[in-house]
Amino acid sequence: MSNAEEKARTSGETSRPEPSLPTVNPAAEKSEPPKATFHPAVYVTAWITLSSSVILFNKHILDYAQFRFPIILTTWHLAFATFMTQVLARTTTLLDGRKTVKMTGRVYLRAIVPIGIFFSLSLICGNVTYLYLSVAFIQMLKATTPVAVLLATWGMGMAPVNLKVLTNVAIIVVGVVIASFGEIKFVFIGFLFQIAGIVFEATRLVMVQRLLSSAEYKMDPLVSLYYFAPVCAVMNGVTALFLEVPTLTMGHIYNVGVWTLLANAVVAFLLNVSVVFLIGKTSSLVMTLCGVLKDILLVAASMMIWSTPVTALQFFGYSISLIGLVYYKLGADKIKEYTSQTGRAWAEYGATHPAQRRFVIIGASLLVFFLFVGYMAPSYAPESVANVKGVLGGATAGNA
Numbered sequence: 001m002s003n004a005e006e007k008a009r010t011s012g013e014t015s016r017p018e019p020s021l022p023t024v025n026p027a028a029e030k031s032e033p034p035k036a037t038f039h040p041a042v043y044v045t046a047w048i049t050l051s052s053s054v055i056l057f058n059k060h061i062l063d064y065a066q067f068r069f070p071i072i073l074t075t076w077h078l079a080f081a082t083f084m085t086q087v088l089a090r091t092t093t094l095l096d097g098r099k100t101v102k103m104t105g106r107v108y109l110r111a112i113v114p115i116g117i118f119f120s121l122s123l124i125c126g127n128v129t130y131l132y133l134s135v136a137f138i139q140m141l142k143a144t145t146p147v148a149v150l151l152a153t154w155g156m157g158m159a160p161v162n163l164k165v166l167t168n169v170a171i172i173v174v175g176v177v178i179a180s181f182g183e184i185k186f187v188f189i190g191f192l193f194q195i196a197g198i199v200f201e202a203t204r205l206v207m208v209q210r211l212l213s214s215a216e217y218k219m220d221p222l223v224s225l226y227y228f229a230p231v232c233a234v235m236n237g238v239t240a241l242f243l244e245v246p247t248l249t250m251g252h253i254y255n256v257g258v259w260t261l262l263a264n265a266v267v268a269f270l271l272n273v274s275v276v277f278l279i280g281k282t283s284s285l286v287m288t289l290c291g292v293l294k295d296i297l298l299v300a301a302s303m304m305i306w307s308t309p310v311t312a313l314q315f316f317g318y319s320i321s322l323i324g325l326v327y328y329k330l331g332a333d334k335i336k337e338y339t340s341q342t343g344r345a346w347a348e349y350g351a352t353h354p355a356q357r358r359f360v361i362i363g364a365s366l367l368v369f370f371l372f373v374g375y376m377a378p379s380y381a382p383e384s385v386a387n388v389k390g391v392l393g394g395a396t397a398g399n400a
Contacts, residue, residue, distance in 0.1 A: 047278045048294045050271040055135060056300060056305070058265050062130045067256045069248055070127030071240040073264075078123075078233035078264035081272065085226040092275070096222045108227070111211050116231040118204035123235065125197030132190025135302035139295045140179045140314065141320040143172050143193045148202035156206050168327065175321030182313025221275045292322055 061067050089095040103112075129138055147169045153159045180186065208224075219227070253261070278290075299318070350357040 005289070008190075012055050018062075039126060039259050042288050043232060043274070043278045047274045048290055048297065050267060051072070051294055052298050052301065054268050054271050056251040056301060057267060058127060059066055059130050059135050060125060061256055061260070061264060065256045065260075068131060069240070069244045069252065070131065071124050071236055072244050072248060073261075074123045074127050075233055075236040075240050076261060077265050078229050078236060081225055081229040081269050082233050084269050085222065088222075089226060094222055098226055099306050101219060101223065101227075103227065111207075112227050113231055115204055115205075115207045115211065116228050117235065118200045118207065119228055120232045120235045120239075120362055122197050122200035122204060123232070124239070125200060126194045127192040129190050133194065134185060136299040136314075137179070137183050137185070138194060138323065139298050139302075140176055140318045141191070142198065142295070143318070143325055144195075145202060146199050147173055147324065148198050152199075152202040153209075156203075156210070157204055158209065169324065169400045171324030172321045175319070175324060177319045178320065179314045180317070182311040182315075182317060202253025221272050223317040225272050292326060296322070374399055 058073065061073065062070055067073065085095065089098065133141075148166065150169055154161050180191075284390075
């Protein structure tokens with residue numbers, strides 16, 4: 001899988017529920033990343049925080065707040081993104097990259113619109129899934145995205161079939177299958193929507209890679225959003241007009257809160273902005289590894305906020321998928337190299353900052369302890385868990 005595919009896939013979770021958009025051309029990856037104004041950890045933290053917030057925010061709105069209109073919510077996000085990219089294009093330099101893109105009406109109709117169709121379908125399926133499945137299980141299913149992208153690449157003739165690579169990514173599928181058997185609240189229709197969303201997203205990413213194979217169409221995620229958001233907003237809006245608008249009332253909107261919906265759209269848009277800075281100040285590799293960390297944190301957050309039941313079999317299956325994903329992205333040689341570099345850096349850090357290293361170890365130990373307590377809490381303190389869920393807005397109904 002190319003770097004462009006890798007970045008386009010991992011810049012996402014806006015979409016699930018708001019997937020991020022195409023990243024830079026692979027040729028641009030060869031240059032050294034620009035010096036960061038802030039420490040790279042700032043950009044990593046911002047991206048993980050925003051990406052996780054969008055997913056948890058959408059889960060709360062669509063399920064617990066009973067706003068069961070995923071297509072309308074997606075349309076609102078895209079309409080807001082369209083407005084904001086137009087404003088930024090006229091008031092800032094963040095979208096100056098669009099000036100180098102040779103965009104014509106013919107290219108827009110033949111390339112942007114088809115990609116927008118699949119992007120729209122992936123958004124709709126991704127948001128509908130949150131009505132049926134837990135955040136933790138959804139994140140586990142998303143581990144199969146590299147497999148879907150690989151198959152789409154082969155199917156569209158972008159790369160020759162490689163059985164060795166297929167064997168490697170099969171580990172990811174095996175892990176997800178095991179996790180699926182361990183899922184307590186398995187809803188088949190939700191599972192189908194998630195798989196469909198992954199297929200649509202994989203097809204979109206391969207089409208994006210084909211578009212970006214020419215240097216004149218090099219786009220960062222924000223420039224891509226500038227082109228894709230309008231067509232996707234119109235398509236989703238038309239779909240919602242027939243499927244959801246007839247049953248929507250102002251009571252549904254007031255129940256969620258106008259300011260809540262506005263904040264939701266702002267966070268979703270800021271995620272796309274954070275992707276631009278994360279890729280620009282670090283690299284796609286950093287983003288890939290951060291994506292794995294984010295998925296783990298989301299599973300933990302789902303357990304702690306909504307007491308999502310996660311079984312030992314799910315943990316085992318998801319662990320296999322994560323190991324397979326890291327191995328697929330890096331390869332054995334890179335893993336050994338980065339492990340060695342990390343060990344040396346950790347030893348040097350301990351020698352120069354012994355107190356800080358002890359603080360990190362203690363903090364990590366406390367985090368593991370609290371995650372374990374959160375996992376065990378439903379069994380030994382169900383009343384306290386119910387009270388906390390009530391405070392956080394977690395209704396008794398729904399799938400966390």
